[in-house]
Amino acid sequence: MDNPMTTKTPPFRRVAATCLAAGLMFGLASPAALAADTPPADSHWRLANIATLKSIDPTITDLVVDPEGNLSGLAGCNTYRRPLGPDGYQETALTRKTCSENKMKQEAAFVEVLRHTADWQRDGKRLLLKGPDGRNLAVMLKPITRRYHFDCGGETIAFDVLRRGQIRLSHGDQTVLMHKTASASGSRYEDEGGKVIFWGKGQQGTFEVDGDKRDCRQVPDPNAQVVE
Numbered sequence: 001m002d003n004p005m006t007t008k009t010p011p012f013r014r015v016a017a018t019c020l021a022a023g024l025m026f027g028l029a030s031p032a033a034l035a036a037d038t039p040p041a042d043s044h045w046r047l048a049n050i051a052t053l054k055s056i057d058p059t060i061t062d063l064v065v066d067p068e069g070n071l072s073g074l075a076g077c078n079t080y081r082r083p084l085g086p087d088g089y090q091e092t093a094l095t096r097k098t099c100s101e102n103k104m105k106q107e108a109a110f111v112e113v114l115r116h117t118a119d120w121q122r123d124g125k126r127l128l129l130k131g132p133d134g135r136n137l138a139v140m141l142k143p144i145t146r147r148y149h150f151d152c153g154g155e156t157i158a159f160d161v162l163r164r165g166q167i168r169l170s171h172g173d174q175t176v177l178m179h180k181t182a183s184a185s186g187s188r189y190e191d192e193g194g195k196v197i198f199w200g201k202g203q204q205g206t207f208e209v210d211g212d213k214r215d216c217r218q219v220p221d222p223n224a225q226v227v228e
Contacts, residue, residue, distance in 0.1 A: 038069045038084065039120040042175055044162055045127050045140035052109050060103060061110050063127075063140055064162060067175050071114070074163060076107025082114060089114075113137045149221055150200070152207040153214035156222060159198070169198060171209070 039045070047061035062073045071082040071089070077099035082092045092111055098104070113129055117137060121128040127140040145160045152171075159169040165180040167189055176196050178189035186201030197208040203218035 036120050036122075037088075037118075039063070039065045039071070039127060040122055041065055041069055042067045043127075044143060044145065044160070044168065046143040047106075047110065048126070048139045048141045050106075050109050050113060050138040051136060052112070053106065056106055057102070058141075061106060062143070062163065064168065064177065066177060072177065075110050076105075077103040078107060080111070080114075110138070147221070149219050150205060150207070150216040151219045152205075152216040155207075155214070156219070157198075157207055157216070167198075169196070171196075171207070 043065045045063040045065075046058050047056055047063075048058060050056055057076075060074060060076050063071060064073045065071060069084040071080075071084070073080060075094060078095040078097050080092050080094045083090045092114055094107075094111070099107075116131050117129045118132040119130040119134075121130060125142045128136050129138040129140065131137050145162065147158055147160050149156060149158045155171065157169060157171040159167040159178075161167055162177075167178050169176055169178050169189070176191045178191050178196065178198065181188050181190055183199065186199055186205075188197065188199045190197045195210050197206075198216075199206045200216070200218075205216040205218075207214050207216050
């Protein structure tokens with residue numbers, strides 16, 4: 001980039017419905033692409049490229065946006081969280097593991113991108129992270145995720161496997177991020193507050209919300225098209 005990124009976090013702004021000009025660093029934006037001060041809520045993205053690095057590993061950096069707009073994911077080596085406050089995004093909180101030089105370098109570059117992103121532009125399956133000057137800082141893509149459906153006492157729940165040890169589970173009109181916890185058998189996940197718990201083994205499982213526990217069985221995707 002010609003100019004260094006500023007160190008001031010851009011202010012929180014209302015969603016802009018202005019189309020951006022073509023000829024961006026990582027390809028042309030479609031005319032329908034719009035910029036916004038937050039990324040699309042309840043979405044998941046993986047890093048495709050970043051302006052300050054010649055090459056990246058797309059498997060070690062991702063972005064999860066919850067329904068409230070808070071950010072989390074794997075930065076490269078460590079997991080991170082960036083809460084959305086009334087005046088914009090707060091500072092990025094990181095765990096403190098140490099990994100290989102390449103992972104740490106990619107992580108540092110991505111954290112800097114998050115700090116200086118002023119606009120998030122959705123362009124089809126791409127998410128463009130733009131600086132205050134309108135330049136692309138990074139590009140992210142929609143990943144291919146595995147989704148599972150279970151019938152739990154008459155209620156259908158679904159979850160996406162975001163990465164090893166983390167799922168995004170939807171039940172009713174709620175979506176929660178859940179992390180894998182210790183279990184004698186099968187796979188057990190719970191949310192940050194421990195109020196939502198899912199345990200599964202094979203095609204069977206249990207689902208618990210605020211102490212209300214239900215037996216579950218895996219079912220086909222209710223939205224899948226049947227080919228006769």
